[in-house]
Amino acid sequence: MKYFVLFGPPGAGKGTQAGSMVERYKLCHLSTGELLRSEIAAGTPLGLKAKALIEGGNLVPDEVVEGMIESKFKSVKDVDGFLLDGFPRTIAQAEALDAMLDKNGETVTACVSLMIPDELIHERIAHRANIEGRADDARPEVVENRVKTYHAKTEPLIEFYKKANHYHEIDGVGTIDEVRERIFSEMDQF
Numbered sequence: 001m002k003y004f005v006l007f008g009p010p011g012a013g014k015g016t017q018a019g020s021m022v023e024r025y026k027l028c029h030l031s032t033g034e035l036l037r038s039e040i041a042a043g044t045p046l047g048l049k050a051k052a053l054i055e056g057g058n059l060v061p062d063e064v065v066e067g068m069i070e071s072k073f074k075s076v077k078d079v080d081g082f083l084l085d086g087f088p089r090t091i092a093q094a095e096a097l098d099a100m101l102d103k104n105g106e107t108v109t110a111c112v113s114l115m116i117p118d119e120l121i122h123e124r125i126a127h128r129a130n131i132e133g134r135a136d137d138a139r140p141e142v143v144e145n146r147v148k149t150y151h152a153k154t155e156p157l158i159e160f161y162k163k164a165n166h167y168h169e170i171d172g173v174g175t176i177d178e179v180r181e182r183i184f185s186e187m188d189q190f
């Protein structure tokens with residue numbers, strides 16, 4: 001099985017590019033953001049807890065997302081691997097992922113990192129707010145907090161995956177087609 005980590009700041013285009021990646025490489029797309037939003041929509045106890053955190057631009061606890069990911073690893077069949085979108089988002093989550101995979105003698109295949117500058121994050125999220133209507137996209141102070149959280153808690157993963165020799169950075173500035181071609185030319189090697 002292949003385990004791709006799709007990495008990048010909020011608004012980098014992970015969700016946009018994920019569809020063509022899972023199709024080309026026969027992967028299961030696991031977006032922790034989407035999984036959490038469906039818990040919220042279903043009004044589950046977990047969703048209720050997550051809602052306030054997400055709408056404040058904060059992360060949900062590591063154990064929550066780790067549990068969601070591990071149960072998907074166990075239940076999803078008939079794929080060549082997984083595309084992890086929005087997970088891991090902290091060093092603790094990355095270590096938990098390594099431990100989960102290690103139990104079955106597996107490792108992360110590659111971290112595919114979509115990079116855009118902070119100015120573009122704000123521009124893209126403002127645009128998406130009008131289209132998707134996500135509560136955490138609507139308020140500038142919440143977006144600002146997500147960017148801060150990204151720099152403080154998630155960005156250290158770049159060094160983590162560089163050290164493990166798994167880091168592959170892709171320029172996320174350009175048209176959707178241009179970025180997709182850059183991703184494919186990097187991922188085709190795995």
Ligand code: ADP
Nearest residue numbers: 010011032033034054058059060065086087089
């Ligand atoms: P974006 O990439 O635009 O920030 P996501 O859909 O990936 O959006 O995530 C939305 C929100 O869900 C995050 O701001 C965070 O509150 C929560 N979330 C998603 N993934 C994780 C994670 N791995 N750990 C903690 N919180 C998460």
